[in-house]
Amino acid sequence: MKLKFNNISKKYKTKTALDNFDFTLSVGVHALLGPNGSGKSTLMNILAGILKPTEGNITLNNEDTIELGDSFRDILGYLPQYPGFYPSFTGYNLMKYFAALKGIDNPKGKINELLEFVNLSSDSNRKYGEYSGGMKRRLGIAISLLNDPKILILDEPTAGLDPKERMRFRNILGQIGRNKIIIVATHIVSDVETIADNIILLKEGKIILSGSIPYVENHIKGKVWNKKTEMSEAEQYILQNSNANIIKQGDSVYLRIIGDEPPFEDALLVDPTLEDVYMYCNDKGADVGDEN
């Protein structure tokens, strides 16, 4: 299964939200990383058929997804950034409603199975308006899985959730079958670093780096530095430089700095993480790199 984005651009009056996005996705978990306004949601909306691209098209196994129409929607699961449902509907009724929308006959078994999967069985008769943010997201993913989609789009699935709910959400994502194309758009690196097979870094509507996690980490090898320091000195450095993090380990304080040159004489080179890549690319804007 190949999902191909062919030079997708989306232009508004004065802004280009996506600029010639050209990429091919195959089965696996793909993390679309980028800051707010980088074009992630626009891309997700175009893929979901909600927005029309200004230029370009998307093909699934060489067939245009717009022309595929309902048959494409039948294999699509989509959880938008802020899914809003009807507060007076119960969780179960919402599942039934979306089962009807997705044209699923006799959905009872599937609904119960998915509610169990997202740990909402005991709350299924509560009204959606009474659900917590985490419960709403879990219900959202259950709804998006109702039709057993081959392509699953999750737009900022953990935005606004507390750490416990984020962890729970990551576990759910990890359990979803691997025979799908799963696209997770997020700006929270920790959400995807343990589950993504492929990373796509977006900035200002353009791909700036893509590939497997080892590949993208390798892209900035030799550019991540660690320095043991005092808290006051670390805070002073952070104020003047945006390319650094303070890390506390016990009583020790470290500055983790991303840069082409060693920031201090006694700074030590360390292995980059995905978060370092994200920071480096967003701070400096990396040359386009594509593992494929």
Next chain:
Amino acid sequence: MKILLYEVRKLFLSKRSFIIICAFILQIAIMFIPHKYDIEYSDEVYKKYTEQIKGEYTEQKRDFILDRYDEISEIINSYDGIVSAYKRDEISLEEFDNYNFTYHIALAEESTVEHLIEKCNYFDELGRGVFFYDTSWTDFFSTSGYNYIVALTIILLTVPAFTNEYHSNAIAMLLTTRNGRRKVCISKIIIVAIATFAIAFTIYMLKFATFMYIRGDNANLGVENLIGYNYLPNISLKQYYLIDTVIKSASWVVASLFICAISVLAKNTVFSLFISFIFVVFPYYIAHLFNGGWFKYVFTANQLGEMYAHDLKLTLLIILYITKSTAYSIFCVRGWEHKD
């Protein structure tokens, strides 16, 4: 069918049902507010005479009214002579008091009896007629034009039917499902149309029922007995109101589909409410500037502002309503399927 039922449920979410119930109660309550009739004659005198002459219009009744008018004219015309005679002591104080009493009664009855003569002339022209106390009916019809309770209820109910999906962002998930595009939109249009007709019809009929309870008699008599309604032979007062209610309710359906189209275009509740008000309520006032004519066919609101009249071309109206409804619905479906 399932989707249609879910749309019913979404449309009548608890708060919106509350709006409808409030509208029903308000319509009934308004009818109980004391109301002064806007007429040029004395309603009390008219009531007295119509009690006296109620029933089929006859020559005798006409003569009775004309005789009474002559009597009144004579009393009024003799005023100067009587005053002079009293000043010259030709009549006693008691006789003058008696005259004064009848003179004031004559003055009070003059315009009413003139109205009765006008009614006799109308019946003569018609070739038949029934006398009955009809002020309450003419007043009821004259105040049954534009109904703001229906207007507000329909606007408040219709706008969120679409804009809520945009506000909650449910639209994003709806549009990615097989049936969430055209079928949901068409279901919404159907439910809004049915609900609009039902709500408008119910409010108008509640108004009628309350009127009948308070001061409505003779509902089975012909509407042609009211001056100016001779173009509707063999139609009773209640049938006339029913016909008018059906036309108005259908007009509200067209107006609600227009509101749907506006809501899909604006994707914003406040803006849609504002635009709906401008286009559904305001043209009614504009129509007055143009004194009806062709203008009343342009904006649906104008049919909502007046009772069914003889110069209303029903065939043209039906064609226009079907055309408008189709255009608004197509616009709605096309707008719904594209978020940007």
